[in-house]
Amino acid sequence: MLMGLLDSAENHLVSSDDPDTLADDLRIRLLNAQFDLRTADFPVLLLLTGDDRPGMEYVLGEIGSWLDARYLKLESFAPATEEERERPRFWRYWRALPEAGQIGVMVGGWAGGTCTGRMTGDVSRRNFLRAIEQDNAFESSQSTEGALVLKFWFHLDKKAHRKRLRAAKKSPRKLWYVDERDEHIYENYDKVVETGEEYREKTNTIDAPWHVIDGADQALASLQFARITLEAIEARLTENGQRTPSSREATHRNVEGNTSTATTSAITSASPDVLAAVDLSASLEKSDYDEALTTASSRLKGLADDATEARVTAVLVFEGWDAAGKGGVIRRLTRPLDIRNTRVVPIAAPSADELAHHYLRRFWRHLPRAGSTLIFDRSWYGRVLVERVEGLASPDEWGRAYQEIREFEVQLVEHGYVLLKFWLHLDPAEQLRRFQAREQTPYKKYKITEEDYRNRDRWDEYVTAVNDMVHYTDSQEAPWHLISSQDKRWARVRVIEAICDALQQRLKK
Secondary structure (H helix, E strand, O other): OOOOHHHHOOOOOOOOOOHHHHHHHHHHHHHHHHHHHOOOOOOEEEEEEEOOHHHHHHHHHHHHHHOOHHHEEEEEOOOOOHHHHOOOOOHHHHHOOOOOOOEEEEEOHHHHHHHHHHHHOOOOHHHHHHHHHHHHHHHHHHHHOOOEEEEEEEEOOHHHHHHHHHHHHHOHHHHHHOOHHHHHHHHOHHHHHHHHHHHHHHHOEOOOOEEEEEOOOHHHHHHHHHHHHHHHHHHHHHOOOOOOHHHHOOOOEEOOOOEOOOOOOOOOOOOOOOHHHOOOOOOOOHHHHHHHHHHHHHHHHHHHHHHHHOOOOEEEEEEEOOOOOHHHHHHHHHOOOOHHHEEEEEOOOOOHHHHOOOOOHHHHHHOOOOOOEEEEEOOHHHHOOHHHHOOOOOHHHHHHHHHHHHHHHHHHHHHOOEEEEEEEEOOHHHHHHHHHHHHOOHHHHHHOOHHHHHHHHOHHHHHHHHHHHHHHHOOOOOOEEEEEOOOHHHHHHHHHHHHHHHHHHHHHO
């Protein structure tokens, strides 16, 4: 007998007496809900997985015929391709997310991948539990940003499995309906059930609960799935697209009251003044600079070539004050690198498409293949810097971003990426001097805007935000490098040396 969620799940059962009437009613209401959803400020994310694969396929066929395919985003996840394996596990899921106003259906998804890896023995117990943490964090990142997350586990008991397989073997017309995957589930049924039960118990959260669908009667199963989906969408639309109280909470709690590691509350105490500790007196004379830059660049070229050959990927993040010299550092950094394996991504205000998704999605999408170097000129830290200071993100939003960012970065490092984060620092007087110099230089006039001066007027607020950023996101896996850019020459050499040291250490492993 199955235990726990499988026995106690609230399944929204429908009566078998009136399936046709129910189907007609649900079809009309679901289509209307999809139409109303198009103007909403949130997406609907449906995750389908479980041990009843043919039942899932049947339901997908039914729902696909009910809804408008133009606003339905369906993704079915097979074993990862070579391109996907070269990136962190969630890369392909972030790319497949629906935008606000859409319904996204993910078949298998992260849940299917985690459970399958454990059931086949490819994933150790320790990595299974770590994957569960990541799955919870991913779901929380979606729900706390407003997505309606619904998870469905399709189940069929062992006797029904056996009956279905026997029927398929007897009737060639039914052979298309089952394949070796279903044979494997039946042959390993007890392990499949045990793994699924544990997974659901550890991932059954308030904002993303599991709904178990009994596949014994596929027609009723499709109605059950449709009703749960419809009721959830209608309830959210009734709230005029506003998030439910649970999705605004600062912690992501398990249904039993446990707390997962998904979010962090808004910052309430002052962080150490790490910027005050940066030595702004560091400098290099022109003659020393030329020699040091040549030496560092030569070293970087050799290490970067070795990293490409070893399939080691580097992700470099540059943040800093306006006029701190990020562009100059990046230009000197890229000169010795192979342009075919190097990409610089400048981050500006998000586009309309990017605003329709979770803020981290646009950074996940840029993650490179193995052996490449990716450079971000500004980054995901905009959520806790400019969006915080300018009021573009609420305290809850930028407060929980620290944990979301830490989880994101840990996944990059766990995958094998070399991740380096730089803050280029200078004092207000030097910044003003550079602003004025830019205004007097014809080919640099484009670099100075009214917004630069407006940001400068909020210097103290940015100092607080930067100190919090470093304090809450500096980690052993992804430490911050606070670089004095009071002297641009010093900053350029120091950054390249830091990158060389990190690559050398990684290649030794």
